[in-house]
Amino acid sequence: MRTLALALAAQPAVAADAPQLEQNKKTVVEFYEKAINQKDFEAASKHLGSRYTQHNPNAADGPEGLKAFLGFLKEKFPASHSEIKRVLADGDYVILHVHAVREPGTRGSAIVDVFKLENGKIVEHWDVVQPMPEKSANSNGMF
Amino acid sequence: MRTLALALAAQPAVAADAPQLEQNKKTVVEFYEKAINQKDFEAASKHLGSRYTQHNPNAADGPEGLKAFLGFLKEKFPASHSEIKRVLADGDYVILHVHAVREPGTRGSAIVDVFKLENGKIVEHWDVVQPMPEKSANSNGMF
Numbered sequence: 404m405r406t407l408a409l410a411l412a413a414q415p416a417v418a419a420d421a422p423q424l425e426q427n428k429k430t431v432v433e434f435y436e437k438a439i440n441q442k443d444f445e446a447a448s449k450h451l452g453s454r455y456t457q458h459n460p461n462a463a464d465g466p467e468g469l470k471a472f473l474g475f476l477k478e479k480f481p482a483s484h485s486e487i488k489r490v491l492a493d494g495d496y497v498i499l500h501v502h503a504v505r506e507p508g509t510r511g512s513a514i515v516d517v518f519k520l521e522n523g524k525i526v527e528h529w530d531v532v533q534p535m536p537e538k539s540a541n542s543n544g545m546f
Numbered sequence: 547m548r549t550l551a552l553a554l555a556a557q558p559a560v561a562a563d564a565p566q567l568e569q570n571k572k573t574v575v576e577f578y579e580k581a582i583n584q585k586d587f588e589a590a591s592k593h594l595g596s597r598y599t600q601h602n603p604n605a606a607d608g609p610e611g612l613k614a615f616l617g618f619l620k621e622k623f624p625a626s627h628s629e630i631k632r633v634l635a636d637g638d639y640v641i642l643h644v645h646a647v648r649e650p651g652t653r654g655s656a657i658v659d660v661f662k663l664e665n666g667k668i669v670e671h672w673d674v675v676q677p678m679p680e681k682s683a684n685s686n687g688m689f
């Protein structure tokens with residue numbers, strides 16, 4: 404029951420109201436488009452708050468880590484494109500379910516990104532990335 | 547802008563009310579505990595609806611696919627344990643951010659599970675799984 408107790412404790416303590424949730428979704432979608440697809444750090448960084456705590460183990464912490472990551476994408480995978488399949492929000496969190504393709508024509512990866520916002524600004528990021536397999540045990544696709 | 551339009555269209559059309567969101571969270575956490583940690587298909591399957599559409603490429607579709615997967619875990623990884631780090635919900639969706647360890651003492655994987663519910667029952671599942679790396683470019687951990 405330790406897991407159950409922890410899980411319930413991990414719920415957002417205060418629910419955001421519906422307009423705030425919708426605004427947070429719009430902020431994250433625009434940030435994602437500017438950052439990951441347009442690779443435009445200046446435009447994307449307008450949505451960042453006073454910190455950008457990074458949990459992706461391949462990216463350095465902070466806005467500078469994001470800037471370096473976008474520079475890497477621009478140089479190595481200029482045609483990379485991520486399609487957002489699903490946008491969800493709860494409390495201060497916005498979740499994106501994404502199909503990311505670094506090189507056109509390849510299968511790409513399934514990703515879930517989780518962003519935390521404070522006062523309408525993005526302050527923290529987690530993600531989980533899984534390369535799309537060639538074959539599947541079901542015919543439903545990963546999205 | 548195609549991505550932005552798609553993303554906003556992918557938002558739940560009708561917001562669930564707060565008590566329903568909380569109930570959905572409890573249902574999914576209990577299902578997860580029974581299924582993934584206790585590996586008890588009979589207890590877990592009480593939370594399934596009229597279908598269980600599976601998007602994990604390693605699992606077969608339907609309740610039978612879940613049963614087979616839990617049998618596999620029980621046989622190959624009887625001590626496997628998943629710790630739920632975060633529970634979020636929006637509309638018909640519940641999202642779990644999980645640290646899964648198949649063999650005690652190993653680093654395990656970061657997972658995001660997404661469940662869809664209809665009438666309080668679980669009917670669909672997606673996930674993204676990433677092995678935890680030995681080293682990270684930041685000191686924040688994956689959770």
